[in-house]
Amino acid sequence: MLNTDTQRREGPLAGVRVVDLTHMLAGPYSTWLLGALGAEVIKIERPGKGDFTRVIAPFSEDESIYFLSVNRNKRSLTLNLKEEKGKEIFKKIVATCDVLVENNRAGAMDRLGLGYADLKAVNPRLVYASISGFGQDGPYRHRPCFDVVAQAMSGMMSITGEPGGDPCRVGASIGDIGSSLFAAIGILAALQKRTSTGEGGFIDVAMLDCQLALMENAIARFLNAGETPRALGSRHPLIAPFQAFPTADKPIAVCVDTNEQWDRMCRAMGLEHLLSDPRFPTGSARNANHAELEPLLREVFLTRGRDAWLDMLEAADVPASPINSVPDALNDPQVVHRKMVVEVPEGSGKRFAAVPITMPEAPLPAESPAPRLGEHTDAILADLGFTPAEIGAFRRDAVV
């Protein structure tokens, strides 16, 4: 049915076709990743406007950097889904796809006549994933949600920040991206099921639920040990030492879990006498007596500079790190070695974080740049069999 204009891709998801009704971050990050793994992604945008993030500053050559980062590996088709003709074209696309991803508010797709029940009739093999703030049911299902609402409501902000300080948001948009990753997992699991049953299905992923799943440890501690998790600055709630320390110059992060690591750390720091201290024999004991342990370690760390400590701790095989800024991190030899910055398209000077999955037996395709609004409208409609005259009429009628 599709002609040679169809995007040819490699990678483990080569041959998987995704229709993408997402906007902002939670949905687009998920479909960025599916595209990066080789799926063909058709992003459907509102004619004349497109994704809300197209207007978010800062810009690179008039294109939103926010948009460019999470819409790589997609083609853009503009389509007015409120028009009957738009719905008809949309259903033709759905009939050719394996996966649909949308992150509109719960109920919005049903009101358009494009809910799962509607589209299952068009394509019973369709995996239909809805990402929303609060899920498809429950008292908040119709409420709007952005990242900080999910972080705040879930308790994530209550366990992040300085002890007793103001509530802090996780600096990356984990409220959105948490749901992006769980949605991708649900979609791929449903595709796996489809290989045996031949049938697709509906997937309901909520930003709020995903935050709670990321907080499994805090939740399990509260429910089963009665501990109310709190913000602890850089500390781990259960293991010590496992935190940042100031040194004579810049801070470092250090963490020790096993007793072997504790032994090596104490020797590296000239603190052999702590090895027989009855307050500190295990990670849990060290954590329980953290208030007494921390000042002992802090005093020693202040006697040398960060890089001297990092060398000594590396020699002792103790996990440690500088507290890097983003520029520091991107200059780190390991990050450079791992090619975690990718230029898209090659030669453009536009650079982004790369896909953090390496698969030698199914190498990922080179990433393609985020599309201009409607850049692929004509090509995708031609693929569906529409003539140039028909496409011209759609454009005149503001269907595309």
Add this chain to the structure above:
Amino acid sequence: MLNTDTQRREGPLAGVRVVDLTHMLAGPYSTWLLGALGAEVIKIERPGKGDFTRVIAPFSEDESIYFLSVNRNKRSLTLNLKEEKGKEIFKKIVATCDVLVENNRAGAMDRLGLGYADLKAVNPRLVYASISGFGQDGPYRHRPCFDVVAQAMSGMMSITGEPGGDPCRVGASIGDIGSSLFAAIGILAALQKRTSTGEGGFIDVAMLDCQLALMENAIARFLNAGETPRALGSRHPLIAPFQAFPTADKPIAVCVDTNEQWDRMCRAMGLEHLLSDPRFPTGSARNANHAELEPLLREVFLTRGRDAWLDMLEAADVPASPINSVPDALNDPQVVHRKMVVEVPEGSGKRFAAVPITMPEAPLPAESPAPRLGEHTDAILADLGFTPAEIGAFRRDAVV
């Protein structure tokens, strides 16, 4: 080959068999999720010791809550992989499995003779996923890594916390769990590829790389607009207002992106005059002029209590939330409705965060409790065809 003792599971990954050589968090969270989606997971642990997290306090009936939370839906087999007989048994298991997941340090599996090349010879359909701190190559490949090292080295801590304050760790272990989720995605993508090629493959996922992928926005802004991302407390770097505000009693999180939301928020707050203010016409303009906008909003939020504002903002369809503690969050009507707390096993009183993926056409199986150390050793070995006498000999020889 397998008899009826084999664990029967439902869900989208029913029929997928996973051998799990993981410990601590990054690996176990990934295999928890695969098990929750219906895969059969055989967790291999060191005889007599098991996963390092089995000794981490606090405990519930002598079992580590840390361990219990992320080892649901697994069976435990003890096996000494340093013994030839242990390796032989292990290879018999690998021959029956679809997926292997391990999170030992890079090179450790090769040194045991159990690297991908070794096991591909045993089972060419095997998907072999290695999760590590820094990846399978590069200058840091042999270094140890825990959550806070990945958060520190990646720059995640530099963008989390109070402006100008001490470095803060994200309160959930996103340094680990980020890699768990990307590994699950890589595994499921590789299974999808296997349906067409019949061949498995190797997957290399690094905690550090995954942090960078979560920070895509901060990285894209630095690389393409020269902005050095910094910790901003509860604020979003690009959109305003999008942050926590104090009220007359407890703080709230509020966020506004579109101009329609801005219009409704200003009217709800009695700030209609801001709608024509040339400093605030768009989300990006509001963000650029945030220093002038924030005090105007802060002053008004301080005039009423949190709940009054939440009601008014909900009526205005503006995204907002209380800053919940973990207990608050778990009592929230939406969280209760979504059944995001699950008792495992039913009737035990032990409660955990549930799987945040709902799939009506492939309902997830009831979760099963984390295993006691070696709880399923006999059953799994019997499944492989070993007699009770042979199993007794393995135990005497400390092979299991």
